[in-house]
Amino acid sequence: MVDEKRLISKITWKLMPFLGILYLIAYIDRQNVSFAKLQMVDALGMSEYAYGLGASLFFIGYFLFEVPSNLFLDRLGARVWFARILVSWGIVTIALAFTQNATMFYILRFLLGVCEAGFFPGVLYLLTLWFPSTYRGRMVGLFMIFSAIANAVGAPLGGVLLDLDGLYGFAGWEWVFLATGVPAVIAGIVTFFYLPGRPENASFLSGEEKQWLERRLTTENAGMGEHAGNGFKALIDPRVLLMALCYIAFPLSAYGLSYWLPTIVKAFGVSNTVNGFLNIIPWVLVAIALYVVPAMADKAQSKTPYIVIPAFIGAACLLLSALIPNHTLQFAFLCVAAAGIFAPQPVFWSLPSRFLKGAGAAAGLAAINSVGNLGGFVAQNVVPWIKEASGSTIAPMFFLAACLAAGAMLVFVVTRQLSHREHSAAPSRV
Secondary structure, three states: OOOHHHHHHHHHHHHHHHHHHHHHHHHHHHHHHHHHHHHHHHHHOOOHHHHHHHHHHHHHHHHHHHHHHHHHHHHHOHHHHHHHHHHHHHHHHHHHOOOOOHHHHHHHHHHHHHHHOOHHHHHHHHHHHHOOHHHHHHHHHHHHHHHHHHHHHHHHHHHHHHOOOOHHHOOHHHHHHHHHHHHHHHHHHHHHHHOOOOHHHOOOOOHHHHHHHHHHHHHHHOOOOOOOOOHHHHOOOHHHHHHHHHHOHHHHHHHHHHHHHHHHHHOOOOOHHHHHHHOHHHHHHHHHHHHHHHHHHHOOOOOHHHHHHHHHHHHHHHHHHHHOOOHHHHHHHHHHHHHHHHOHHHHHOOOHHHOOOHHHHHHHHHHHHHHHOHHHHHHHHHHHHHHHHHOOOOOHHHHHHHHHHHHHHHHHHHHHHHHHHHHHHHHHHO
């Protein structure tokens, strides 16, 4: 007799801390460009807008290679493919420390997106192979908590590294890239030897546990085989396309805020190190929200409120941060806004698994994430453009608030479409 809670706990402890550490490294790697900007713009003689364009080219490479990367993962396995992703993006990040001009910066940022493509949706796909649906929201939430830890750690780390300016002949912004690229290469090598691929090959599970998990997942996946063997068919599923459109608002507001927050705080007149430590606060709130909201959603019949309500709270706080001139209140609202942006995302990612499995899940999750992450491209171009046009570092929050509110409203459309399709298909499953 298999003890379900014990089995899930065993899988969780085997996978989630390790995957979380990999995501922590990934997110610090994404965040480094926002701190490097504080010196790199002047060092390379670039404008804020030109730097934002270069930073955003990451998302173009990410968009173009996300789906192919996840299909390779489905074919080659997580152990091999995640190792390749980590080592390659680490090498490119190290190369960014030796950037000589804007053109080189643009090329390397694009290549970084190409190399990292497939990591986040790859983890989401991996969770569908290891966890029953009732646990996935919490697992995605646990996984994403490491992004909050990464921001909390990366913020003071970025500030401290910038203050190493001149050490051993390297500028502060060069230290930022060196110190965040090397761990990715090391983690990639460790991944190759540690990460299990599929449950049936897992040495830490007994034969009875493997059989129980296989039966449970097979039962849940019954009736979802329309795209299971052909990932490309999932790409034209209207539900995938609608969810991709809806998801844009979340990375857009997340990257817009995390990319620009150090610049806003710097305008308060603080040092680089103080800036970094102040930036810990919003990510502590994000970590708490990423634990609480998905846990509550997993116990609820309707997931929609746990996506929409935090998003609307986040949008309202972004708006208030731009309307109220007091710096302390601005920062407080931005902290709550960060929690409102990130907390709904694990709950959102529980929706595609209601109709995708197999290669269809690999392709569909990658498509939703890749299109959604184009929001990062938009944010890192529009945010500095608004700042330059308005002369205000806080004015871009109006734009982010509008986008997040629009995304929250689109969630209603997505969940209604999913419910309608499920109710229509129900008689044929009886």
